[in-house]
Amino acid sequence: MCARIIRSLLVVCASLAVAANASAGQVQVAVAANFTAPMQAIASEFEKDTGHSVQASYGATGQFYAQISNGAPFEVFLSADDSTPAKLEKEGQSVEGSRFTYAIGKLVLWSPKEGVVDDKGAVLEKGDFKHLSIANPKAAPYGLAATQTLDKLGLSDTLKGKIVEGQNITQALQFVSTGNAELGLVALSQVYKDGQITAGSVWVVPEAMYQPIRQDALILKKGADNPAAEALVEYLKGPKAAEIIKAYGYTL
Structure with missing residues (x-):
């Protein structure tokens, strides 16, 4: 009797794990090089808390702009300035209303x-x-x-x-x-x-x-239908991400 109950519980747990994995997604993120360490820490917490995974690339903002304009598969962009995301927004390469300042x-x-x-x-x-x-x-x-x-x-x-x-x-x-x-x-x-x-x-x-280094993020067009992209952007606005961002000397 006990053995049957244990087997049933294991089956239920396995089913729940499969369902969780099925609902979890991956998001492709372009991240300004200065934000490498905090993003790695945020991605780790985000993956533990949501089940979604982050595939991040790190580099220069200007280079990312060129890549995005040429069709690179990024879904979220964390820039080192506010002018590049504004430009992408104006060009219709982002999800309307998704841009925000994540760090200064x-x-x-x-x-x-x-x-x-x-x-x-x-x-x-x-x-x-x-x-x-x-x-x-x-x-x-x-x-x-x-x-x-x-x-x-x-x-x-x-x-x-x-x-x-x-x-x-x-x-x-x-x-x-x-x-x-x-x-x-x-x-x-x-x-x-x-x-x-x-x-x-x-x-x-x-x-x-120097001009204020306001670092903006947004969801790109390729991430418009990806729940993991929206979840990451919301996570960046939350208390856990804020704590990490401040720990690296940024202001919000």
Whole structure:
């Protein structure tokens, strides 16, 4: 009798698992490189909480725009700015009303070594370094913010010969991490977690020196009929995602 009951319960549990898997979906997401670490953490929680899975690609916003315009199979786009999603929206490449700001980013000057970067960024004016790494300003909003900062400081011409460009903000960070550049103007989220800098020395660039880095997300046309796409966007607006986003130094 007990054996029959146990077998029946196992059958019911198996049926429920099959039903859950059948209703779970996958969403293809294009994610701005600066948001790599927080997105990985959010995706993990999202998958546990909803059963949906996330297939994420990370790169430069400008490159993603070109790929989306050429038919790339992305269903949700997390940009590093607000102008690119607005452009996609205007071109009819997104689901109407789905665009929202998921984070506001911050630019920092960073060195992996302690004591190199002071709290006012004076090391830039001293010029006692060979290379300064930034992201490509034509493809990456953080790269544009870096050039705006150098303009504000009046150092664009002085440091022109020392600048090395990464294709995106991840590569810009790698140049510094590997020693190919002593300094980098990168995203705070790349060197910050849980209220502190993860390594080295940093200057948080005053936000008045560059245009606000409002990072918008939207559902693309290819995700219009995918419940997993809508679920992810709603999850990004929720408390769990907000906690993770703040932990990486973004504001909401």
